[in-house]
Amino acid sequence: MGIRPALIVSTDRADDARSWALEKGVLDSSFHPISLDDEIAWPMTDIIPCDFGRIEEMEFQPRTAIDPHVRLQQALPNMEIPRRWEMLGDLALLPQNALLDGDESTWTAIAQALHCQRVARQAEIEAGPIRRSQVEMLLGNDGWVNHLENGVRYLFDVSKVMFSSGNITERRRMGKIDAAGDVVVDLFAGIGYYSIPLLVNAGVSYVHACEMNPDSIEGLTKGLSANMVTDRCHILQGDNQETAPRLKGVADRVLLGLLPSSKEAWPLAVECLKIEGGVIHVHMNATEESLEDGTFVSTTVEEFQALDCEVEVLHLENVKSYSPHIRHVVLDLKVTKL
Numbered sequence: 001m002g003i004r005p006a007l008i009v010s011t012d013r014a015d016d017a018r019s020w021a022l023e024k025g026v027l028d029s030s031f032h033p034i035s036l037d038d039e040i041a042w043p044m045t046d047i048i049p050c051d052f053g054r055i056e057e058m059e060f061q062p063r064t065a066i067d068p069h070v071r072l073q074q075a076l077p078n079m080e081i082p083r084r085w086e087m088l089g090d091l092a093l094l095p096q097n098a099l100l101d102g103d104e105s106t107w108t109a110i111a112q113a114l115h116c117q118r119v120a121r122q123a124e125i126e127a128g129p130i131r132r133s134q135v136e137m138l139l140g141n142d143g144w145v146n147h148l149e150n151g152v153r154y155l156f157d158v159s160k161v162m163f164s165s166g167n168i169t170e171r172r173r174m175g176k177i178d179a180a181g182d183v184v185v186d187l188f189a190g191i192g193y194y195s196i197p198l199l200v201n202a203g204v205s206y207v208h209a210c211e212m213n214p215d216s217i218e219g220l221t222k223g224l225s226a227n228m229v230t231d232r233c234h235i236l237q238g239d240n241q242e243t244a245p246r247l248k249g250v251a252d253r254v255l256l257g258l259l260p261s262s263k264e265a266w267p268l269a270v271e272c273l274k275i276e277g278g279v280i281h282v283h284m285n286a287t288e289e290s291l292e293d294g295t296f297v298s299t300t301v302e303e304f305q306a307l308d309c310e311v312e313v314l315h316l317e318n319v320k321s322y323s324p325h326i327r328h329v330v331l332d333l334k335v336t337k338l
């Protein structure tokens with residue numbers, strides 16, 4: 001509520017009064033106008049001489065800010081609010097180091113301002129191949145989210161499994177590639193970051209998903225079910241060096257979605273391809289210098305050629321900045337076995 005000068009005019013002059021107040025720069029659009037019997041009251045920032053209507057003080061209702069940044073700053077007027085955050089289902093994920101001095105009332109205010117139920121704070125992703133999330137729950141104990149993106153549902157526990165919002169373009173791209181009918185081997189499936197959009201939006205016929213983290217497998221299983229594609233995916237639990245040799249010669253397409261490097265699995269990826277070959281999506285962290293001078297692409301091609309393959313570069317996708325001067329890229333290669 002706010003006490004403001006009100007310009008009160010008959011309803012037939014409502015538009016004139018509004019235009020006049022706007023033109024004079026005194027219309028306070030952060031409050032709702034009030035409808036009286038045959039009159040309307042426009043909130044004003046200041047009192048200036050006016051030819052029609054009358055001016056009185058009235059109590060106005062503030063408009064709810066549409067911009068969530070404004071709502072958050074209004075909810076926490078004395079705090080430095082983060083410039084960005086992620087919405088994962090009904091959970092707001094704050095950046096690492098945001099609002100370190102916050103308490104329970106802070107998290108409740110955030111949930112109200114951002115219209116969500118739970119609040120968590122990002123943390124460093126654990127080093128190591130599983131890339132475990134170390135997100136801290138601030139409001140609510142259960143970290144499971146059901147996140148909808150590009151028509152695909154991802155289910156995972158934010159406190160255990162990473163979800164890189166920066167990879168959204170790559171998840172969308174996988175849903176749009178020309179892969180209908182393909183058999184796919186995903187060597188680092190996680191919760192189905194790329195496998196599920198391939199199944200749901202790109203129409204691949206089948207995915208063999210290799211994954212060794214039980215928490216990710218739980219998310220993948222739930223995600224396949226939520227997207228109604230369980231019957232088109234086979235999960236191979238365990239280290240792909242042990243499980244994927246069973247997939248020799250089955251794939252039209254292989255995904256290598258591991259950072260910082262998927263290199264250890266390159267020979268395995270080639271083995272999984274059908275005899276006539278196919279496409280491999282090679283995720284890597286590459287220096288900006290090696291991307292600019294072309295050495296990233298040329299050395300990757302040479303290393304695949306050394307695996308007895310003919311290699312054609314189809315596309316280089318620049319996904320995101322990983323760290324200063326390091327880019328997460330995906331090199332799409334058409335690989336023919338010799």
Ligand SMILES: C[S@@+](CC[C@H](N)C(=O)[O-])C[C@H]1O[C@@H](n2cnc3c(N)ncnc32)[C@H](O)[C@@H]1O
Pocket residue numbers: 129130131162164167187188189190191193210211212213216238239240241257258259283
């Ligand atoms: C988290 S995803 C990577 C997603 C995305 N490309 C990124 O890094 O930003 C990688 C997944 O590969 C799994 N993984 C790593 N090494 C593996 C291996 N040898 N066999 C099976 N799964 C593995 C991890 O458990 C993890 O779920």
